[in-house]
Amino acid sequence: MALxxxxxxxxxxxxxxxxxxxxLEVEEGSIAGLIGPNGSGKTTLFNIVTGYERIRExxxxxxxxxxxxxxxxxxxxxxxxxxxxLTRIFTRLSVVENMLVAxxxxxxxxxxxxxxxxxxxxxRRAMELLDFVGIARLADAPAxxxxxxxxxxxxxxxxxxxxxxxxxxxxxxxxxxxxxxxxLAQRIRELNRQxxxxxxxxxxxxxxxxxxxxxxxxxxxxxxxSGPPDVVRSDRRVLDAYLGTEEADGDEAP
Amino acid sequence: xxxxxxxxxxxxxxxxxxxxxxxxxxxxxGVRAAAILVALVVLAVFPLVFSNPAVTTIAFFTLVFMxxxxxxxxxxxxxxxxxxxHAVFFGTGAYTLAIVAQDLHMxxxxxxxxxxxxxxxxALVVAIPFGLIALRTRRHTFVVITIAIFFIFQxxxxxxxxxxxxxxxxTPTPPWFGGAFNIPFYYVGAVILVLSIAVSWFxxxxxxxxxxxxxxxDEDRARGLGVQVGRVKLVGYVISAIPVGMVGALYAYFxxxxxxxxxxxxxxxxxxALMAFLGGLGTVSGPLLGALVLExxxxxxxxxxxxxxxxxxxxxxxxxxxxxxxxxxPTVGAWIGNRRARRAAPSPAAAGEASGGAPGGTRYAATxxxxx
Amino acid sequence: MASSILKAVIDxxxxxxxxxxxxAGLTLIFGVMxxxxxxxxxxxxxxxxxxxxxxxxxxxxxxxxxLITVPTLFVVGVVVEWAFIRRLAGRERTAMSILVTYAxxxxxxxxxxxxxxxxxxxxxxxxxxxxxxxxxxxxxxIYVFGFAxxxxxxxxLYMVLYRTRFGRSVRAAMQDRSAARLVGVNVERVATxxxxxxxAVTAAGGxxxxxxxxxxxxxxxxxxxxxLTIVILGGMGSIGGALGAAVFMLTLEDVVSVVWSPxxxxxxxxxxxxxxxxxxxxxxxxxxxxxxx
Numbered sequence: 001m002a003l004x005x006x007x008x009x010x011x012x013x014x015x016x017x018x019x020x021x022x023x024l025e026v027e028e029g030s031i032a033g034l035i036g037p038n039g040s041g042k043t044t045l046f047n048i049v050t051g052y053e054r055i056r057e058x059x060x061x062x063x064x065x066x067x068x069x070x071x072x073x074x075x076x077x078x079x080x081x082x083x084x085x086l087t088r089i090f091t092r093l094s095v096v097e098n099m100l101v102a103x104x105x106x107x108x109x110x111x112x113x114x115x116x117x118x119x120x121x122x123x124r125r126a127m128e129l130l131d132f133v134g135i136a137r138l139a140d141a142p143a144x145x146x147x148x149x150x151x152x153x154x155x156x157x158x159x160x161x162x163x164x165x166x167x168x169x170x171x172x173x174x175x176x177x178x179x180x181x182x183x184l185a186q187r188i189r190e191l192n193r194q195x196x197x198x199x200x201x202x203x204x205x206x207x208x209x210x211x212x213x214x215x216x217x218x219x220x221x222x223x224x225x226s227g228p229p230d231v232v233r234s235d236r237r238v239l240d241a242y243l244g245t246e247e248a249d250g251d252e253a254p
Numbered sequence: 255x256x257x258x259x260x261x262x263x264x265x266x267x268x269x270x271x272x273x274x275x276x277x278x279x280x281x282x283x284g285v286r287a288a289a290i291l292v293a294l295v296v297l298a299v300f301p302l303v304f305s306n307p308a309v310t311t312i313a314f315f316t317l318v319f320m321x322x323x324x325x326x327x328x329x330x331x332x333x334x335x336x337x338x339x340h341a342v343f344f345g346t347g348a349y350t351l352a353i354v355a356q357d358l359h360m361x362x363x364x365x366x367x368x369x370x371x372x373x374x375x376x377a378l379v380v381a382i383p384f385g386l387i388a389l390r391t392r393r394h395t396f397v398v399i400t401i402a403i404f405f406i407f408q409x410x411x412x413x414x415x416x417x418x419x420x421x422x423x424x425t426p427t428p429p430w431f432g433g434a435f436n437i438p439f440y441y442v443g444a445v446i447l448v449l450s451i452a453v454s455w456f457x458x459x460x461x462x463x464x465x466x467x468x469x470x471x472d473e474d475r476a477r478g479l480g481v482q483v484g485r486v487k488l489v490g491y492v493i494s495a496i497p498v499g500m501v502g503a504l505y506a507y508f509x510x511x512x513x514x515x516x517x518x519x520x521x522x523x524x525x526x527a528l529m530a531f532l533g534g535l536g537t538v539s540g541p542l543l544g545a546l547v548l549e550x551x552x553x554x555x556x557x558x559x560x561x562x563x564x565x566x567x568x569x570x571x572x573x574x575x576x577x578x579x580x581x582x583x584p585t586v587g588a589w590i591g592n593r594r595a596r597r598a599a600p601s602p603a604a605a606g607e608a609s610g611g612a613p614g615g616t617r618y619a620a621t622x623x624x625x626x
Numbered sequence: 627m628a629s630s631i632l633k634a635v636i637d638x639x640x641x642x643x644x645x646x647x648x649x650a651g652l653t654l655i656f657g658v659m660x661x662x663x664x665x666x667x668x669x670x671x672x673x674x675x676x677x678x679x680x681x682x683x684x685x686x687x688x689x690x691x692x693l694i695t696v697p698t699l700f701v702v703g704v705v706v707e708w709a710f711i712r713r714l715a716g717r718e719r720t721a722m723s724i725l726v727t728y729a730x731x732x733x734x735x736x737x738x739x740x741x742x743x744x745x746x747x748x749x750x751x752x753x754x755x756x757x758x759x760x761x762x763x764x765x766x767x768i769y770v771f772g773f774a775x776x777x778x779x780x781x782x783l784y785m786v787l788y789r790t791r792f793g794r795s796v797r798a799a800m801q802d803r804s805a806a807r808l809v810g811v812n813v814e815r816v817a818t819x820x821x822x823x824x825x826a827v828t829a830a831g832g833x834x835x836x837x838x839x840x841x842x843x844x845x846x847x848x849x850x851x852x853x854l855t856i857v858i859l860g861g862m863g864s865i866g867g868a869l870g871a872a873v874f875m876l877t878l879e880d881v882v883s884v885v886w887s888p889x890x891x892x893x894x895x896x897x898x899x900x901x902x903x904x905x906x907x908x909x910x911x912x913x914x915x916x917x918x919x
Binding site: 050051052071072073076077081082084088089090091092093097098100101102113115116117118158159161162 | 457459460461462463464465467468470471472474475476477478479480481482483489
C-alpha cells in the first residue's frame with residue numbers, strides 16, 4: 001500500500017477543467033517527483049491533497065485512510081507538511097518565532113494560551129533545524145529581512161518542526177542559485193535516509209531526475225506517465241507534453 | 255544587535271530580542287523592570303497627589319479607555335482582524351451591572367464592584383456566538399459584520415424590556431461622595447488595567463500569541479502548519495471582550511445611570527481604534543500611550559462642543575493613518591534604533607543587508623547571499 | 627390584513643429600489659477598489675441636506691436640484707478618493723479604508739451638526755405628502771417617483787458599465803486590477819472616477835431618503851448599517867446581488883413591521899444578515915471564495 005495515494009482526482013474552476021483523472025501513488029520512504037508544463041495542474045493537486053481546495057470527484061488517501069476534502073490543519077496534524085511555490089513565511093515574526101508557530105503534537109489550546117512559546121527543548125529543536133538548513137545565525141532576525149533563498153530554507157525548516165512523515169515541496173529549487181540547489185538536494189537525501197517521504201513539484205529537470213526515485217508527468221490536468229527517471233526521460237509522451245503544448249500555459253494558483 | 259532593533263522596529267513590531275547576548279539583555283530587562291515599577295507607582299499615587307475631582311474624573315475615564323484599547327489591541331493588533339463592535343461588550347457589561355444590581359436591590363457600596371467580574375463573564379458569553387458568526391467571514395467582511403452586530407445590540411437595548419429602553423436604568427448610588435468620590439472607581443479601574451496589560455503581555459509570549467501573529471501575516475500558511483486558525487481567532491476575540499465588559503460595568507456604576515446610546519456608542523470603537531493606531535497597533539505600550547494622550551483631549555472637547563470633537567477626532571485619525579500608519583511607538587523606536595546604528599557602525603548598511611550578511615557568518619550563508 | 631401586506635410589499639419594493647441605488651454605489655466602489663466606504667451613509671445625509679438647502683433657501687424643486695447635487699457629490703467623492711483613499715497602500719488597504727472613511731464620515735457629521743444642529747428636518751414638495759390610488763391602495767407619489775429615479779439611474783449606471791469604454795475599464799479593474807493595468811487601463815483614474823460615481827448616486831438616494839424620512843446629521847449610522855447589510859448579503863462587489871438584496875430586505879422589513887411591529891422590523895434586517903452569514907459566509911449571492919482565505 002502506498003503511503004499517499006491520489007485516485008482519479010478531478011477538479012474544475014468555473015468551466016475550466018483543471019484536473020481530470022489524476023492518479024498518483026507515493027511509496028513510503030521514497031522521493032517522488034511531479035513534473036509537467038506550466039498550468040498542467042501540479043499545484044492544484046498539491047492544494048487538494050493538503051486541504052486548500054475541495055473536490056467533488058476522486059479520492060485522496062494517506063496510509064490507506066481517506067483524507068479527501070480535509071482541512072489544512074488536519075492534514076498537517078496527520079503528518080503531511082508542505083511548502084509553497086511562492087514562499088510563505090511570517091514576515092513580521094523573527095526567524096525563530098516562525099519555527100515556533102507550528103503546533104506541537106499533543107498540545108491542547110488551553111496549554112498553548114497559558115504557556116510561553118518555545119520551551120528550552122523546543123527552542124533547541126528549532127535551532128537544530130535552522131542549523132540543518134544553514135540559517136541558524138539569522139535566528140533572531142525578522143523573517144521579512146531574509147533573502148528569497150533564505151525564505152525557502154526557512155519555509156522548509158518550519159515544516160520540519162512537527163516532524164511530518166511526508167513532505168510536499170512546491171518548486172523548492174525555483175529562483176535560487178545552483179550552490180544552494182545542491183545543498184537543498186543533499187538535505188532532502190539526508191532527510192529521506194532518516195525515513196522521510198517526499199513529493200516534489202519542480203521544473204528543474206536535473207534536480208528532479210537526479211533526486212527522485214520515481215517521476216510522474218502531468219499534462220493538461222492528467223497524469224500521463226509514471227516511472228523511474230530514466231524511463232520517463234525517454235518517454236515519447238513526455239517530450240510531446242513539453243514541446244507541443246506551449247499554449248497550455250495558464251494561471252496556476254499558488 | 256542594533257541592526258536587529260532597526261529591522262524589528264521597521265517592521266513596526268516589538269520583536270523580542272531573545273538570546274542576543276547576556277549583558278545587553280540583562281540591562282534592558284533591568285531598565286524595563288524599573289520603568290514598569292515607576293509606572294505602577296505613578297498609577298498608585300496619582301489620585302492622592304492630584305486629588306482635584308475634575309482631574310480624577312479624567313483619570314478614571316483614561317483608565318477605562320486604556321483598558322479597552324489594550325484589550326482590543328490584544329486581538330486586533332495581533333491577528334490583523336479589525337473589530338469595530340467592541341462597544342457591544344462595553345454595553346453588555348454596563349447593562350449586566352445595572353440590571354443585576356437593580357434586581358438584587360443592591361445598595362450602593364463596595365459590594366457593587368463584585369458585579370464587575372460578572373460583567374466580564376457576561377461579555378465573554380456574548381462574545382462567543384458573536385465571534386463564531388463574524389470570524390467565519392473574510393478579513394474585511396469581518397469588520398463590516400462587527401459593525402452590523404453592534405447595531406443589532408444597540409437596537410435591542412432600545413427595544414428589549416430588560417434594558418428599559420431609552421429611559422435607561424439607574425445604578426446604585428455609592429454611599430461615599432465629595433472630593434474622594436472618584437477614588438474607589440479609579441483603583442478598581444487601575445486593577446483591571448494592570449490585569450489587562452498582563453494578559454496582553456502574556457499572550458504575546460505564548461504559542462497562542464505567536465499563532466495569532468502568524469494569522470496576521472499569512473492565515474493560509476498558518477493553517478498549513480497546523481494552526482487551528484478558527485479556534486485561535488475565537489479565543490483571542492473572546493479574551494479581548496472580557497476587560498471591555500468589565501470597564502463597561504465600572505463606567506455604568508460611576509455614571510449612575512445607563513442608556514442605550516451611552517452603553518452602545520458607535521464612536522466607542524473608532525475611538526479605541528484611533529488610540530491603538532496612534533500609539534502603535536500590535537505593541538503593548540502603544541495603545542496605552544494613545545489612550546493616555548487622547549482620552550483627556552476627548553474629555554476636554556466633549557465638554558466644550560461635541561461637534562468640534564467629531565471634527566478634531568476625524569481629522570486626527572486621518573493624519574495618523576496617512577502620515578503615521580505604524581503609530582508613534584514603532585516610529586520612534588525605529589528612529590532611536592537608526593540613531594544607535596549610525597553611531598555604532600561607521601558605514602551603516604540597510605537593516606536587511608546587515609542581518610543577512612554580517613561578518614562571521616558561515617560560508618554557506620554567505621553563498622546564499624551572493625546568489626541572490 | 628392581506629391588503630396591508632400587499633401595501634407593505636409594494637412599499638418595500640419601491641424603497642428597496644432607492645436603497646439598491648445607494649448600495650450599488652457602495653458595492654461598485656468595493657468591487658473596483660477593494661475599498662469599503664463607511665462614509666456612504668453620511669454622504670447620503672449630506673446630499674439630503676444639500677437638497678434641503680436648495681429647496682428651502684432657493685426654492686429649487688427636489689428633482690431639479692439633483693442637477694446640482696449629483697455633480698457636487700461626484701466631486702466630493704473624487705476629492706475624498708484623491709486626498710485619502712489613494713494614499714492607502716499595502717495588504718491592509720481594505721481594513722484601513724474602513725477606518726479612513728469612518729474618519730471622513732465623522733468629520734462630515736461634525737460639520738453638519740455645526741451647520742444644521744441635531745434637529746430633525748424633512749424635505750418637502752407637493753409630491754412628498756400626496757398619494758394616488760392604485761388597485762385600491764394609496765401610494766405616495768414620492769415613493770413612486772423615487773423608485774423611477776432609482777431605476778433610471780441604475781439603468782444609466784448599467785449603460786455606463788456595459789456600453790462605454792470607461793465601463794469596460796471599470797469591469798476589467800473589478801476582475802483583476804493588475805491584469806487591467808497590463809492591458810493599458812489607467813487603474814488610478816478608473817478608481818477615482820468610480821469612487822466619484824459611487825458617491826454621486828447617493829445624491830439621488832439622499833434626496834429620496836430625505837423626503838421619505840425625517841433626518842439629522844446622525845442618520846448616517848442607521849443608513850450605513852443598512853447599506854452594509856445589503857452589500858454583504860448581496861455578496862460584496864456584486865451589483866446585481868446588491869439590487870436583489872436591497873429589494874428583498876426592504877420588503878421583508880416592511881412586511882415584518884405590518885405583521886409584527888415596526889420596532890422589530892429593523893432587527894429583522896440584521897437578524898437576516900446573521901442567519902445568512904452563519905449558513906453562507908459569502909452572502910446570498912456571493913461566490914464560494916471564502917474557503918481560500
